[in-house]
Amino acid sequence: MKARTTIRRTGVVASSAALVLAMAACGGGTATGGASGAASVSVNEGSNFVVLTANENPALRTQLDNLAKGVCAEPNKALPLQHETVAQADVVTKITLLASQGSLPNHFIAGTAQVRPTGDLGKANLLLNYEQKLTELGAWNNVSPAAAQTVKGVYGQMVSLPYQYNIEGIWYNKKLFAANNITEPKTYDELLAAMDKLKAAGVVPITEGGKQGWPLTRLIGLHLFRNVGPNALADVRDGKAKLTDPEYVKAAQALADMGAKGYLGEGVSSRETDAAVASFLTGKAGMMYNGSWFLSNVNDPKQNVIGVDAVGFMPFPAVSGGKGSIEQWPANAGASMSMRAKDFGPKSGAWLKCIAENFGEEALKTSGQISGLKVNKEVATVAPATKMVQEKVAGAKESVLWFEALMDSKSNALASTNVSLLVTGQMSPADYMAKLQTSIEANK
Amino acid sequence: MRRVLADKKTIVLLLAPALLMYTLLKLVPVVWSLGLSFFEGNLLTGFTFVGGKNFVDFTRDPDAINALMVTLKYSVVVTAGQVVMGYSLALLYVFVLRRASALVRTVAFFPTVLPSVAVALLFKSFFSVGDNQGPVNSVMNLMGYPSVEFLASGSLTFMVAVIMELWRSMGFYAVLLYAGLVDIPVETLESARIDGAGGLRLVSNIVLPLSAPILLSSVIFSFNATLKVFDGLLALNNGGPGSETTPLTLYMYRSAFQYAEYGYGSTVAVVLTLLCLVFTLGVFRTSRQDVTV
Numbered sequence: 001m002k003a004r005t006t007i008r009r010t011g012v013v014a015s016s017a018a019l020v021l022a023m024a025a026c027g028g029g030t031a032t033g034g035a036s037g038a039a040s041v042s043v044n045e046g047s048n049f050v051v052l053t054a055n056e057n058p059a060l061r062t063q064l065d066n067l068a069k070g071v072c073a074e075p076n077k078a079l080p081l082q083h084e085t086v087a088q089a090d091v092v093t094k095i096t097l098l099a100s101q102g103s104l105p106n107h108f109i110a111g112t113a114q115v116r117p118t119g120d121l122g123k124a125n126l127l128l129n130y131e132q133k134l135t136e137l138g139a140w141n142n143v144s145p146a147a148a149q150t151v152k153g154v155y156g157q158m159v160s161l162p163y164q165y166n167i168e169g170i171w172y173n174k175k176l177f178a179a180n181n182i183t184e185p186k187t188y189d190e191l192l193a194a195m196d197k198l199k200a201a202g203v204v205p206i207t208e209g210g211k212q213g214w215p216l217t218r219l220i221g222l223h224l225f226r227n228v229g230p231n232a233l234a235d236v237r238d239g240k241a242k243l244t245d246p247e248y249v250k251a252a253q254a255l256a257d258m259g260a261k262g263y264l265g266e267g268v269s270s271r272e273t274d275a276a277v278a279s280f281l282t283g284k285a286g287m288m289y290n291g292s293w294f295l296s297n298v299n300d301p302k303q304n305v306i307g308v309d310a311v312g313f314m315p316f317p318a319v320s321g322g323k324g325s326i327e328q329w330p331a332n333a334g335a336s337m338s339m340r341a342k343d344f345g346p347k348s349g350a351w352l353k354c355i356a357e358n359f360g361e362e363a364l365k366t367s368g369q370i371s372g373l374k375v376n377k378e379v380a381t382v383a384p385a386t387k388m389v390q391e392k393v394a395g396a397k398e399s400v401l402w403f404e405a406l407m408d409s410k411s412n413a414l415a416s417t418n419v420s421l422l423v424t425g426q427m428s429p430a431d432y433m434a435k436l437q438t439s440i441e442a443n444k
Numbered sequence: 445m446r447r448v449l450a451d452k453k454t455i456v457l458l459l460a461p462a463l464l465m466y467t468l469l470k471l472v473p474v475v476w477s478l479g480l481s482f483f484e485g486n487l488l489t490g491f492t493f494v495g496g497k498n499f500v501d502f503t504r505d506p507d508a509i510n511a512l513m514v515t516l517k518y519s520v521v522v523t524a525g526q527v528v529m530g531y532s533l534a535l536l537y538v539f540v541l542r543r544a545s546a547l548v549r550t551v552a553f554f555p556t557v558l559p560s561v562a563v564a565l566l567f568k569s570f571f572s573v574g575d576n577q578g579p580v581n582s583v584m585n586l587m588g589y590p591s592v593e594f595l596a597s598g599s600l601t602f603m604v605a606v607i608m609e610l611w612r613s614m615g616f617y618a619v620l621l622y623a624g625l626v627d628i629p630v631e632t633l634e635s636a637r638i639d640g641a642g643g644l645r646l647v648s649n650i651v652l653p654l655s656a657p658i659l660l661s662s663v664i665f666s667f668n669a670t671l672k673v674f675d676g677l678l679a680l681n682n683g684g685p686g687s688e689t690t691p692l693t694l695y696m697y698r699s700a701f702q703y704a705e706y707g708y709g710s711t712v713a714v715v716l717t718l719l720c721l722v723f724t725l726g727v728f729r730t731s732r733q734d735v736t737v
Contacts (some may be wrong), residue, residue: 093701100487120488120704211682267574269685270595279575410703420685424596427686 043345048082049075050105052094054335055085059296059369060163063362064355071358075350079106088335092409099126104340106348107161113409115336116156128339131158134356137349142356146399147372150331154405161352162372163359164334166291167393168218168402171298175310176203176286184312186326188226188254188319195263198286204265206258207285209273213416214404216255216268216423218289221403222316222330223251229323230400236440237406243433243440252422252429259423269420281305289316291332292370292389299368299383308385313392324400329392331399333372408443411436474717480710491707498711507687508712511695515719518605518677518691519670525610526666527659530617535647537618538625549622552615560612564679567608571595595681598688605680605689609670617662624658625651660727667723671716692716 053060061083068076084105086094092111098104099121114121121127131148134140147162154160170191177183177194180201185191195205208215224232228247235241241248258264265271265285277297280288282305288294297303298311318326339352360375368386370393382390404412415436421427449455481498483491502508533552537545555563571594572578581591594600628651636650652659674693677683683690692712700709 090701092704096486096488096704120486124488265574266591267572267577267593267596270568270572270593270681271574275575284575413698413702417682417684418686420596421688424593424685426597 044343045079045345045347046106046343047079049079049107049348049351050082050084052084052086052105052108053337054088054091054109056088057335059367061085063163063359063366066362066366067355067358072351072354075347075354079347079351081351091335096120099124102342104342106344106351107337107339110336110338111409112154112336112405112412115159115338118156121338122157122159126341127157127159128341128344129158130161130339130352133344133349133352137353137356139353139356142360142374142376144372144374146331146393146396147333150333150372150399150401153399153401154332155336159338160333160336161339161355162333163337163363164293164332165370165372165393166293166332166334167389167396167399168289168291168330168332169313169315169392170206170287170289171280171294172287172312172314173280173283173285173306173310174312175306176201176283177312180286184314185317187317188223191317192263194286195258195261199262203283204279204285205263206287206289207265207276207279208268208271208289209276210264210268210271210420210423212273213419214402215273215276215289216264216419217403217415218330219255219258219316220251220419221401222289223254223319224248224403225328225330225400226316226324226326227251227319227322230328230398232324233401233403233406236437243437244430249429249433252432255419256422256425256429256432260425264423269424277303292393295368295370295383295386295389298385308383311385313385313389315392325398327396328398328400329396330402331396332402332405407436407440410443411439414439477710477713477717480707481714483707484705486704486706494707498708501708502711502715507690508692508695510687511690511692511712512715512719514602514689515671515673515691515693515716518602518673519667519723521606522609522670522673523663523666525606526613526617526670527621527662529610529614530662531621531655531659533614533618534621534625535651537622549615549619553619554615555612556616558612560676561679563608563612564676567604568595568680571604596685598685601681601685601689605677608680609673609676612676617666620662620665621655621658624655627658628654664724664727667727668720671720671723692719 051064064081068081091109092114095108095110095114104126110121113119115127116122131140143162144165147165148158151158151160151162180197182194182197185194198205210216236243276288279285281297281303298308315326315329356373357376360371360373361377361379363369363371364375364379368383370390404415418427418432418435422432482493482495484494485491537549541548570578571580573581573591573593577591585591594604632650636646641649672693673691677689677691678694681689683694696709696712699705699712
């Protein structure tokens, strides 16, 4: 007989986890109550509208501050905005601890897996359903349908406010393309031919911040979406396909070949994102795969030495004979920014409505950033590069996710860490995919 | 005083605060960690008793075994390096530089006070390649060799980590061992010299046996410190490439705090604690045998 005892004495366990792990000092306090459901008799919104954001995202704090001082002055008067921050790497731990203590802030960043219906926060019904709440508030029409589709695709439910709506593609140097008689590649073979020419011209064909891992795994994902089709990775999640299937290994092989041919430049696996950005914007690299958030770098004359006019943006090309289309843009809506369902009252509602109605304009005006929240007033001066991307976003008919989007957090990390071994030829494409498949199955 | 110390109540009263603090801060967490290693779950979902499953999983987890091997390899190599280089420096201070050794001692000790994360970033830039190429690759280029991406290879990253740690800590071990060497009676050394012992013979027959206790302490100290290596390997290459330089501590941190697997993270912590215990007892036992020989 198998004895299974479930202990839910959160208070005791919170202290134990803090003490445990070789005295790692995780800093947990005394818990005051277990994780309960969303139901609450009285609404206690607190004395502040507390927003927990990642240290690494100061722009969002500035934008919310601007709203608080301007158009959202009224909600701010009723429930003053207060910022709290957390390192991106500590988000899951912090949110788990806060949720276990019943101390989630009004609005907070959370881990992707946590907010899914199968995640810890999702299962405990701790998250506000934005679609339902914004519809009640009469502000749902401020969320762009494409962004809502992306949020639901990644998180399985509308539990993240799409402050950003990013599409991803290949940024290229128009001057270098023209100098080497390269036209915008429409197929993967043309892309490889362009890389050959750029390499021969002495520039890095495509630069990526390989240290982070994800800029490289994106290339595997895109090859899969173009070759196997837009459901390639959903099929893996649902067990209909395996990463070890030949067409999946082919995608990893394509990236390994890029590394072997030197298309990614010297030192790719230890290259930081900033170094990759600098390399592209100073004309040392012909291309860079990146998201539309890269506009803030492109629009900054101090960083962009090659000039805004020299920067082009194209979708990842089609793979000959593949089931995917070049028109399917990879999209994401930034990190998950959720609100707690419990103690969500009229003051928080006023904040949510005001953000939904005005954030799109604020983001475009202050950072040239494209949000998943609609721009309700015309912004006088939009940088040309931003306009170019806006047009691509408007023209995007279908979106796809990214390589690790549907993976559990362990497999997600494994994909990013092992990719450096793949591009440097220390791990075969078959081994890379096999390890990942094993991890996905083990963490189901 | 004798009357005071003969009173059991007084002894208890004097020892109680320190014992209480030690128990609360050291013993309770260790016991709690051991207890948690038999559970699965996190603070939000609750904890489920799973018996010895986490320990069985540990033995079957290739990443955990890899982390264990990285830890052991790093510990053995760095301990050997730290003690040998520290001892060599100490001999240099005592027998060659003598009174003039103060400046060299200070210079060699200086890296010890630097934070290991800062040292890791420094070494990372030393060995970097590409647009921001570091001096190591530049020197190699000057000598006609192509650049090497040190941090793209597990074995080369390990080598850089070992060099980095030796550079950072050998000055500390040198001072520790120097303190032991200056305690050797001058008369003993003089008599050995009069008897014709000099150079290597003096070191191997007189100095080495007399400094054995401090050498033993250094080995235990170094083993226990290197088994718990964390920040240097994390800052140097994030335990990579892949997980090729991920030690147990980093694996424990990731299991518990990135993947919210507190039970499994505790299991890794328990394994690490046992490892430290076994190494320390092993070294003690070996030294006792040596003494009786």
